[in-house]
Amino acid sequence: xxxxxxxxxxxLSIGRGVTLNxxxxxxxxxxxxxxxRYHNHHPFHKLLHSGKLNKGQVQAWALNRYYYQSTIPLKxxxxxTRFRDRxxxxxxxxxxxxxxxxxxxxxxIERWIKLTEGLGLDTAYVESTEGILPATRFAVExxxxxxRDRSPLEAIASSLTELFAPSIHEExxxxxxxxxxxxxxxxxxxxxxxxxxxxxxxxxxxxxVKEHATTPEQRAAVCNALIFKTxxxxxxxxxxxxxxxxxxxPPGAFVPKES
Ligand SMILES: O=C(O)c1cc(C(=O)O)c2c(n1)C(=O)C(=O)c1cc(C(=O)O)[nH]c1-2
Numbered sequence: 391x392x393x394x395x396x397x398x399x400x401x402l403s404i405g406r407g408v409t410l411n412x413x414x415x416x417x418x419x420x421x422x423x424x425x426x427r428y429h430n431h432h433p434f435h436k437l438l439h440s441g442k443l444n445k446g447q448v449q450a451w452a453l454n455r456y457y458y459q460s461t462i463p464l465k466x467x468x469x470x471t472r473f474r475d476r477x478x479x480x481x482x483x484x485x486x487x488x489x490x491x492x493x494x495x496x497x498x499i500e501r502w503i504k505l506t507e508g509l510g511l512d513t514a515y516v517e518s519t520e521g522i523l524p525a526t527r528f529a530v531e532x533x534x535x536x537x538r539d540r541s542p543l544e545a546i547a548s549s550l551t552e553l554f555a556p557s558i559h560e561e562x563x564x565x566x567x568x569x570x571x572x573x574x575x576x577x578x579x580x581x582x583x584x585x586x587x588x589x590x591x592x593x594x595x596x597x598x599v600k601e602h603a604t605t606p607e608q609r610a611a612v613c614n615a616l617i618f619k620t621x622x623x624x625x626x627x628x629x630x631x632x633x634x635x636x637x638x639x640p641p642g643a644f645v646p647k648e649s
Pocket of ligand 1: 555559584
C-alpha cells in the first residue's frame with residue numbers, strides 16, 4: 391500500500407484533502423489515529439501507571455471513570471436503537487451484558503465498584519455520581535449523543551478506540567499492581583476481564599466499518615468518529631489533571647481526604 395498521507399489533520403478531523411480509497415487504507419488511517427491520539431499518551435495516564443499519583447488522585451480517577459463505565463451500557467442501548475437489522479443488534483447486545491452482568495452473574499460495573507471500594511470510596515457516593523467533574527459528565531454525554539445523532543456507521547466507528555484498549559489495560563494492571571499498595575489482583579479484576587472482551591468487540595467493529603464504509607466520504611466519517619472518541623477520552627484526563635494534579639478542584643467535586 392502507498393504511504394498514507396494524513397497531512398492537514400486537525401484536532402477534530404482528518405484533512406479535508408485526504409482520500410481513503412479502500413478498506414485497507416481506512417484501517418491504516420484508523421490505526422494511525424489510535425497510535426497518535428489514544429489516551430495512553432495522556433500525561434495523567436503516565437502518572438497513574440508509573441505510580442506517581444497519591445491515593446486521593448487515584449480515587450478521583452476511579453470515581454470519574456465510574457461515570458464512563460456506567461454510561462457505556464446506555465450508549466450501547468442507543469447504538470442498538472439505530473439498527474433495524476436483527477443480526478447487528480444481536481451482536482451488539484452482549485456488550486450490555488458484559489457491563490451489566492446478568493441475574494446471578496457479575497458484570498463490569500460491579501467489578502468497577504470492587505475497584506472503588508478497594509480504594510476506600512463509599513459505593514453510594516460513587517453510584518450517585520455527585521462528585522464527578524463537570525467535564526466528565528459533558529464528555530460522556532457527548533458520546534451518547536453522538537451515537538444518537540450521527541449515522542449508524544459513525545455510531546459503531548466511535549467504539550473503535552477499543553482496538554487500542556488491551557495494551558493500555560496491560561500497562562495499567564502491571565503498573566498499578568507494581569506501584570500502589572492499595573490495589574490488588576481482586577480490585578483490578580475489571581481490567582483483566584476486558585483483555586478478552588475488548589478485542590472481540592473491536593474486531594467486530596473494525597470488520598463492520600471496513601465492509602460498510604464504501605465511499606471515501608464514509609471512510610472519512612469513520613475516521614472522524616474515531617477522532618471524536620479519542621477526544622472524549624482525552625478531555626476527561628485533561629480535566630482530572632487540572633483538578634487533581636494542578637489542584638484546581640471545581641466547586642462541588644470530590645475532594646480527596648487522603649494524599
Ligand atoms: O481503560 C481504558 O482506557 C478504556 C478505554 C476504552 C475506550 O477506548 O473507549 C474503553 C474501556 N476502557 C472499557 O473498559 C470499556 O468497557 C469500553 C467500552 C467502550 C466503548 O466505546 O464502547 N470503550 C471502552
